[in-house]
Structure formats: structure tokens, C-alpha cells
Amino acid sequence: xxxxxxxxxxxxxxxxxxxxxxxxxxxxxxxxxxxxxxxxxxxxxxxxxxxxxxxxxxxxxxxxxxxxxxxxxxxxxxxxxxxxxxxxxxxxxxxxxxxxxxxxxxxxxxxxxxxxxxxxxxxxxxxxxxxxxxxxxxxxxxxxxxxxxxxxxxxxxxxxxxxxxxxxxxxxxxxxxxxxxxxxxxxxxxxxxxxxxxxxxxxxxxxxxxxxxxxxxxxxxxxxxxxxxxxxxxxxxxxxxxxxxxxxxxxxxxxxxxxxxxxxxxxxxxxxxxxxxxxxxxxxxxxxxxxxxxxxxxxxxxxxxxxxxxxxxxxxxxxxxxxxxxxxxxxxxxxxxxxxxxxxxxxxxxxxxxxxxxxxxxxxxxxxxxxxxxxxxxxxxxx
Amino acid sequence: xxxxxxxxxxxxxxxxxxxxxxxxxxxxxxxxxxxxxxxxxxxxxxxxxxxxxxxxxxxxxxxxxxxxxxxxxxxxxxxxxxxxxxxxxxxxxxxxxxxxxxxxxxxxxxxxxxxxxxxxxxxxxxxxxxxxxxxxxxxxxxxxxxxxxxxxxxxxxxxxxxxxxxxxxxxxxxxxxxxxxxxxxxxxxxxxxxxxxxxxxxxxxxxxxxxxxxxxxxxxxxxxxxxxxxxxxxxxxxxxxxxxxxxxxxxxxxxxxxxxxxxxxxxxxxxxxxxxxxxxxxxxxxxxxxxxxxxxxxxxxxxxxxxxxxxxxxxxxxxxxxxxxxxxxxxxxxxxxxxxxxxxxxxxxxxxxxxxxxxxxxxxxxxxxxxxxxxxxxxxxxxxxxxxxxxxxxxxxxxxxxxxxxxxxxxxxxxxxxxxxxxxxxxxxxxxxxxxxxxxxxxxxxxxxxxxxxxxxxxxxxxxxxxxxxxxxxxxxxxxxxxxxxxxxxxxxxxxxxxxxxxxxxxxxxx
Numbered sequence: 086x087x088x089x090x091x092x093x094x095x096x097x098x099x100x101x102x103x104x105x106x107x108x109x110x111x112x113x114x115x116x117x118x119x120x121x122x123x124x125x126x127x128x129x130x131x132x133x134x135x136x137x138x139x140x141x142x143x144x145x146x147x148x149x150x151x152x153x154x155x156x157x158x159x160x161x162x163x164x165x166x167x168x169x170x171x172x173x174x175x176x177x178x179x180x181x182x183x184x185x186x187x188x189x190x191x192x193x194x195x196x197x198x199x200x201x202x203x204x205x206x207x208x209x210x211x212x213x214x215x216x217x218x219x220x221x222x223x224x225x226x227x228x229x230x231x232x233x234x235x236x237x238x239x240x241x242x243x244x245x246x247x248x249x250x251x252x253x254x255x256x257x258x259x260x261x262x263x264x265x266x267x268x269x270x271x272x273x274x275x276x277x278x279x280x281x282x283x284x285x286x287x288x289x290x291x292x293x294x295x296x297x298x299x300x301x302x303x304x305x306x307x308x309x310x311x312x313x314x315x316x317x318x319x320x321x322x323x324x325x326x327x328x329x330x331x332x333x334x335x336x337x338x339x340x341x342x343x344x345x346x347x348x349x350x351x352x353x354x355x356x357x358x359x360x361x362x363x364x365x366x367x368x369x370x371x372x373x374x375x376x377x378x379x380x381x382x383x384x385x386x387x388x389x390x391x392x393x394x395x396x397x398x399x400x401x402x403x404x405x406x407x408x409x410x411x412x413x414x415x416x417x418x419x420x421x422x423x424x425x426x427x428x429x430x431x432x433x434x435x436x437x438x439x440x441x442x443x444x445x446x447x448x449x450x451x452x453x454x455x456x457x458x459x460x461x462x463x464x465x466x467x468x
Numbered sequence: 469x470x471x472x473x474x475x476x477x478x479x480x481x482x483x484x485x486x487x488x489x490x491x492x493x494x495x496x497x498x499x500x501x502x503x504x505x506x507x508x509x510x511x512x513x514x515x516x517x518x519x520x521x522x523x524x525x526x527x528x529x530x531x532x533x534x535x536x537x538x539x540x541x542x543x544x545x546x547x548x549x550x551x552x553x554x555x556x557x558x559x560x561x562x563x564x565x566x567x568x569x570x571x572x573x574x575x576x577x578x579x580x581x582x583x584x585x586x587x588x589x590x591x592x593x594x595x596x597x598x599x600x601x602x603x604x605x606x607x608x609x610x611x612x613x614x615x616x617x618x619x620x621x622x623x624x625x626x627x628x629x630x631x632x633x634x635x636x637x638x639x640x641x642x643x644x645x646x647x648x649x650x651x652x653x654x655x656x657x658x659x660x661x662x663x664x665x666x667x668x669x670x671x672x673x674x675x676x677x678x679x680x681x682x683x684x685x686x687x688x689x690x691x692x693x694x695x696x697x698x699x700x701x702x703x704x705x706x707x708x709x710x711x712x713x714x715x716x717x718x719x720x721x722x723x724x725x726x727x728x729x730x731x732x733x734x735x736x737x738x739x740x741x742x743x744x745x746x747x748x749x750x751x752x753x754x755x756x757x758x759x760x761x762x763x764x765x766x767x768x769x770x771x772x773x774x775x776x777x778x779x780x781x782x783x784x785x786x787x788x789x790x791x792x793x794x795x796x797x798x799x800x801x802x803x804x805x806x807x808x809x810x811x812x813x814x815x816x817x818x819x820x821x822x823x824x825x826x827x828x829x830x831x832x833x834x835x836x837x838x839x840x841x842x843x844x845x846x847x848x849x850x851x852x853x854x855x856x857x858x859x860x861x862x863x864x865x866x867x868x869x870x871x872x873x874x875x876x877x878x879x880x881x882x883x884x885x886x887x888x889x890x891x892x893x894x895x896x897x898x899x900x901x902x903x904x905x906x907x908x909x910x911x912x913x914x915x916x917x918x919x920x921x922x923x924x925x926x927x928x929x930x931x932x933x934x935x936x937x938x939x940x941x942x943x944x945x946x947x948x949x950x951x952x953x954x955x956x957x958x959x960x961x962x963x964x965x966x967x968x969x970x971x972x973x974x975x976x977x978x979x
Contacts, residue, residue, distance in 0.1 A: 094940060223918050226922055230926045237940065238921055241935060241939045361799050364796075371918075372914060
């Protein structure tokens with residue numbers, strides 16, 4: 086296991102980051118972004134992306150301070166310092182637990198969300214449980230392998246991430262009415278802030294990099310990967326929301342459960358031999374959803390494995406064991422309305438492990454580094 | 469004293485007797501290595517016993533120039549009799565020739581019985597002289613062999629026409645003849661306790677990654693099986709993942725392909741008795757790359773690669789796409805086509821999954837039968853197949869006409885892959901996809917593709933990831949992956965095999 090660490094290249098980091106962020110959320114994004122901001126909804130993901138900048142900066146800083154270490158390894162060092170290692174172990178415990186819990190719950194929610202899409206649009210007669218079960222089975226199969234397999238799967242499925250950037254503008258351009266984007270005016274700043282906070286959930290997934298930066302190749306350009314990945318994601322989100330507004334207008338968007346899917350449905354001239362695209366779109370998009378919740382679940386299991394310093398066998402058994410409660414989590418909400426409510430609550434919870442945790446670590450580390458510098462300077466002065 | 473001596477002699481004899489009979493239920497490794505004695509009759513008796521008095525063992529006794537008793541032992545049919553009579557017996561008996569030893573191109577001597585028996589079994593004529601406790605091994609191997617022929621499984625339009633045959637030395641010569649590099653290394657191995665199959669492991673020193681070569685050799689040394697009848701035995705015993713449906717070692721009948729791969733830093737394995745050589749490590753691109761790609765102009769080579777990729781995808785996915793579209797997503801098919809399809813299917817009593825499975829099964833049966841049929845009645849199966857699978861099944865209302873087209877295209881598509889063993893992996897995987905498509909439509913197909921993708925990402929062949937250079941991404945390797953860049957741009961070897969000498973073409977001067 087140890088010899089595989091330090092094998093992820095910059096390109097693979099970009100692939101993981103983007104694949105983890107872009108997922109099932111893009112199907113509802115045009116609606117959630119425009120509820121309050123109306124025709125200016127495309128600004129929502131942009132500001133939401135700005136929120137993600139702070140924790141991402143912290144993560145980069147931490148990874149540069151502790152190269153080759155993952156957060157489960159450096160968190161106790163930062164909390165405790167060199168002198169109080171026991172305190173470090175005690176203090177980092179609830180944070181890591183929160184992190185793992187969030188990955189766990191988010192996996193369930195993403196799988197459920199995608200299962201809902203499938204059973205309401207494509208496979209009308211198939212029970213939701215079966216879809217969720219099949220999704221979990223492929224994730225389980227993924228968890229049977231070492232992390233480099235996860236990295237390569239992300240890398241191979243990465244071209245699918247270009248679908249929203251390339252296909253969605255192409256299919257919508259025919260039915261676009263550009264006046265829907267006007268006027269360029271923000272009604273309420275409160276609404277803007279709320280939208281940004283709400284759409285921030287679309288960016289969760291970046292916190293997985295707290296593991297994968299630690300496994301990156303020495304010399305991998307972490308900052309480039311982060312900012313490249315983030316800008317790519319922001320651009321695809323803004324494009325998707327803008328396309329939604331252009332096609333439907335914000336009033337109509339409020340009545341569509343999966344506006345992005347409806348957008349694909351409006352495409353008339355899909356050209357060559359397919360009459361309608363939405364089934365094909367959903368099928369292809371499934372790979373992207375898979376990389377999102379597959380990465381989350383895998384990272385949760387893998388982080389636990391690193392945390393407890395176990396081997397691949399522990400990972401396999403843990404993956405199998407945790408699938409069972411996960412099944413209950415994802416089928417917990419009784420209907421789609423309840424599901425959206427759960428997802429909203431999870432968004433608020435997500436700030437704890439994804440924003441607060443890395444920022445807190447970075448701040449403590451900053452002080453520690455300053456202190457260390459001061460001590461070093463003193464010593465220099467002394468001699 | 470003499471009694472004691474006799475008893476000692478007797479004990480020695482019984483021990484020897486025991487040792488000789490000991491091996492009869494075991495293989496070569498366990499033949500006790502008794503030293504040859506000075507008495508020729510004793511040696512002959514030992515060889516006869518060692519081989520269990522086989523009737524094809526020929527023992528020719530004669531007296532040489534010095535009137536010593538001599539004997540030649542060989543197996544009938546495995547030797548060139550002319551060599552024995554002209555260059556061994558004549559040389560030894562004709563007093564005008566002033567030499568004591570036969571004139572054979574390879575002459576070794578040994579004093580161990582195991583060595584003698586092994587050599588007799590591989591077609592050597594063993595010469596023994598009374599009063600010498602050693603035997604001379606003359607290379608007289610010469611059995612009927614198939615001549616160098618055009619490869620059956622990998623024909624090309626442009627390119628060399630010679631393929632490997634069943635004889636190891638001919639095969640290695642075919643490689644040497646193309647690659648006159650003094651750095652070409654050939655390592656000889658004998659694997660198979662009972663078959664004692666000769667194997668050559670070939671690589672180019674200075675290009676191939678030494679740890680990888682070591683790994684190949686080490687894995688081959690670990691093989692402990694009684695028989696190697698074909699290179700497939702070795703392939704399946706040394707591959708990384710034994711449960712995978714994908715071939716992790718390439719096989720080929722073409723010497724030019726072996727040479728090209730040796731030059732990319734891979735290791736070639738030639739096995740005696742089969743025209744199929746192995747190339748390790750192998751990556752996914754073997755599914756659609758052919759040596760011909762490098763012989764033709766690069767535009768057409770690139771186009772052909774894309775055509776092969778498309779045909780492999782068709783062979784894997786077309787029947788399941790048909791099932792998914794007709795059973796789950798009819799709204800995706802253009803309206804006119806869907807009406808035509810519905811009209812065709814109106815008489816078909818089965819769901820599309822059953823229809824597709826039925827047809828695919830029929831075509832697999834036809835294919836298998838046509839391989840087994842003797843040549844002259846081979847075309848019959850084509851006619852019967854075309855009638856039954858094509859016309860009759862449609863007019864009987866068992867299948868729809870579209871299904872016939874799909875089965876035909878799928879079958880043809882699976883033949884477009886240049887590698888037969890890669891193509892059969894695809895052929896086999898078609899059936900689980902069809903079942904999943906029958907259960908979940910397009911969603912099921914995607915499920916399956918993701919599982920395959922995970923599996924492919926986890927595969928490694930001798931340390932080289934199976935999906936490289938696509939993942940891990942290697943831009944230099946991409947020049948020769950989907951497209952085949954022109955030769956003047958392929959100035960370096962692909963780096964994914966950790967080659968040492970990377971430069972293929974030093975400087976490129978335009979003509």
C-alpha cells in the first residue's frame with residue numbers, strides 16, 4: 086500500500102476534483118439557483134464557488150505544509166502540536182467523525198437523488214430500491230480495489246464532464262430567447278447570499294482533496310489542479326443555469342423538478358438518428374453521478390482505513406458493512422419533497438466538515454508555523 | 469575379501485536397479501542422475517530401462533576404426549537418418565578418415581544418464597564407446613515440420629506473409645532474420661515436467677526494462693506444471709489477474725509483430741510446438757491495433773483504427789442497444805423507423821431480449837460449427853445458416869428483420885478486431901450486457917460499462933496499467949493510441965513500458 090502513495094498526477098487530481106464536484110446536482114441547479122435571484126440566477130453558482138475558495142486555499146496550504154500526508158494524519162499533529170499529542174488525538178476525533186459522517190450521508194443523498202431521476206423519467210416501472218441497490222453494488226465493486234483504480238476510473242470518465250459545457254448549449258441554442266436574461270439587476274442582496282449559500286452544496290466534493298492531495302506525486306502542481314478544477318466547475322454551472330434561464334425563463338423553471346433534463350428534452354434537432362435525447366443524456370450522466378458518490382463513499386472508507394492504519398482487507402469488509410446502513414439512509418426520505426428537505430439540511434451540515442474544518446486547521450497551522458518561525462528566529466538571535 | 473566385494477557390487481547393482489525403476493511413474497526431474505559406466509552394454513541397458521524398453525528406440529551397434537564397440541541410440545522418426553549414416557557411422561568406421569569423432573554441427577559430451585535420456589527424447593543421436601564413461605550427443609534433430617506459412621489468424625493486406633510455425637528454432641530464426649541487433653537476448657528455458665517444452669524468452673537489452681524482464685523470467689520459473697502444449701498455458705499461468713476475461717498477454721503468429729513489440733521494450737516468449745508467440749506486457753490497445761497500421765500511410769491507418777474501435781463497440785453493444793431501445797426507450801428511435809420496426813416485430817411472439825438472445829445463440833452455434841467442420845463441407849454451413857438464420861426465421865415470424873441485420877452486423881464487427889483472443893473476450897461480454905439491457909435498458913448498459921471500466925482500470929500487465937497511455941495519461945503515448953502519427957513524429961518509443969533507450973529516430977531530415 087505504501088508504495089502506491091505519491092502516484093497521482095496533476096491531471097488526475099483535476100479529474101478527481103471536477104468529477105467529485107459535478108454530479109446529480111446539476112439536474113436541479115437551474116431551479117435552485119433562480120428561486121430567489123430570478124433572472125440573475127446564473128450569478129448564484131459563481132458566488133457559491135467563491136465560498137469554496139477559502140476552504141480550498143486552506144487545503145492547499147495544509148497540503149504544502151504536510152506534503153505526502155492526508156488529513157487523517159495531519160489533523161492530530163495540528164491540533165496537538167508536538168508536545169500534546171494525546172490532546173491532538175482527542176481533539177481531531179469529532180472533526181474526522183463529522184467529515185466521515187458527511188461523506189456517508191451525502192453518498193446516500195446523491196444515490197437517492199439520481200435514483201429518483203431514473204425512476205421518474207426513464208425506468209417508470211422499476212422500484213427505486215432496485216436502482217439504489219444497483220448503484221451501491223458498483224460502488225462496492227469499486228471499493229474492492231486500491232485507490233489508484235478509483236483515480237484511473239475518474240480519469241477515464243473525465244471526458245463526460247464536458248457534456249454540460251458542450252452539449253447543453255448546443256441543444257438549447259435553438260429554443261433560446263435571450264431576453265429572459267434581462268434585466269441585469271440584483272433585487273435583494275439577502276436573496277443573493279442565500280442562493281450562494283444554497284448552491285455551495287454543488288461544490289461539495291472538493292473536501293475529498295484533503296485525502297488525494299496527500300497521495301499526489303511529489304511535485305504535482307496542487308494549486309494549478311485546484312484552481313483549474315474550480316474554474317471549470319464554476320463555468321459549467323454558470324452555463325447550465327444561464328441555459329436554463331434562456332430556454333424557460335425563471336418563472337417556468339420553478340415548476341420543473343429536473344430543469345436540466347427538461348432542457349435536453351426540448352432539443353428538437355438532435356440530428357442524425359436519435360429522436361429524443363434525454364434517456365441517452367441521463368445514461369451518460371450516470372457515469373458522472375457515479376464518480377461523485379463513488380468518490381465520496383470510497384473516500385469515506387479509505388479515510389477510515391488510513392485513520393485506523395488498516396489494510397485492503399479492512400477496506401473491503403468496511404465497504405460491505407457500511408453499505409447496509411447507507412441503504413437505509415438513502416431510502417429514508419419517503420418522497421421527493423422530503424428528499425429535497427433532507428438534502429437542504431445536509432447542505433447546512435456540510436459547512437461544518439467542508440468549510441470550517443479545513444479553515445480551522447489552516448488557521449491553527451498558521452499560528453503554529455509563526456510560532457515555530459519565532460522560535461527559530463530567537464535561536465538565530467541567540468547564536 | 470572377494471565375497472565382501474561381491475556383496476558390495478550386488479548392493480550397488482540393486483540400488484542402481486531401484487533408482488532406474490524408481491522414476492517410471494514420475495517425470496524427468498525425478499530420474500536419478502546415475503553416472504555412465506565404462507561398459508557400453510551397461511549404459512545401453514540403463515537407457516533402455518530408463519525409457520521402459522520402448523520399441524521406437526533404435527540402438528545401432530558397430531565397431532569403429534580402432535575396433536572398439538560403439539553404439540548409437542536415437543528415437544525413430546525424430547532424427548535425420550542421413551546425418552547418422554553419413555556423418556556419424558561413416559566417420560567413425562571409415563579408416564581413411566583420420567578423426568575419432570563424428571562430424572556433426574553440435575557435439576557435446578556428458579556423463580550423466582539424465583542428460584542422455586533427455587537428449588534422446590528430444591531427437592539427439594547419442595554415441596557411446598566402450599571404455600569411455602561418457603556419451604557424445606550429436607545434434608541430429610530432424611523431424612517433419614510444417615513449412616513457414618502465411619499466418620491464419622492475422623492476415624494483412626500489406627506486410628510480410630510469413631508466420632511462425634511449430635518449430636522453435638525456425639521461429640527464433642524468423643525473428644533474428646528481421647532483427648540483426650547484437651543486443652537481442654534469448655534466454656532458454658525448459659518448462660513442463662513431462663513435456664519438457666523448450667521455451668525462448670526474448671528481449672532487447674538496453675530497451676527493455678530489466679526489472680520487467682526479471683519479473684517475466686521469475687514468473688516463468690515458478691511454473692510447475694506437467695505439460696505445456698501451447699503458449700496459452702504459459703499465458704494463463706503468468707498473467708497478473710487470473711480471473712479476468714481480458715487477455716493480459718498478447719499472442720501473435722506474426723514475427724514482424726513480435727519484432728515491433730520487442731523494439732517497444734516488451735518481452736517475447738516463443739514456445740516450441742506452437743505457432744503462437746506471446747508478448748508481455750499487453751495493454752488495451754491490442755484490441756484494435758494491427759501491424760499493418762505502420763506499413764500503410766498514416767491517414768488510412770488512423771481511419772482503420774477508428775473503424776476497428778467502432779466495430780468492437782458494435783460487437784459489444786449493438787444487440788443490447790436494440791433491446792434497450794425497443795423495450796425501454798422507443799421514444800428515442802425516429803418515428804418512421806419505430807413504425808417499421810413495430811411492423812416487423814408484430815408477428816414476433818417473444819420479448820426483444822429473448823429474440824436477441826435466440827439469434828445471438830444461433831449465430832454463435834453457426835460460428836462454432838463452421839470452425840469444426842471439415843474444409844470441403846464448410847460452405848454448407850454458410851448456406852444453411854443464411855437460410856435458417858436469415859430468411860426462414862423472419863418469414864416464420866420468429867424474429868424481426870431488424871434483428872437479423874443487427875446480428876449480422878454484430879458478428880461481422882467482432883471479426884474486425886485484429887486479435888482473435890481480444891475479440892472473443894468482447895464476444896463473451898456481449899451476453900451479460902444483453903441481460904442487463906433487458907432488465908434496466910440503457911441504465912443497465914451503463915452499469916455494465918462502469919463495472920468493466922473499473923475492472924480495466926484495476927488490471928495491470930507486468931506492472932503496466934492496462935489502460936495506459938490513456939490512464940495514467942501519457943501524452944507521448946497518445947500519438948500512437950487512437951491515431952497513428954506519421955513516422956517522423958514517432959521519434960521516441962512509448963514510455964509506458966519504462967524503456968531505457970527512448971530514441972527511435974535521432975534526427976529527421978526531410979527528403
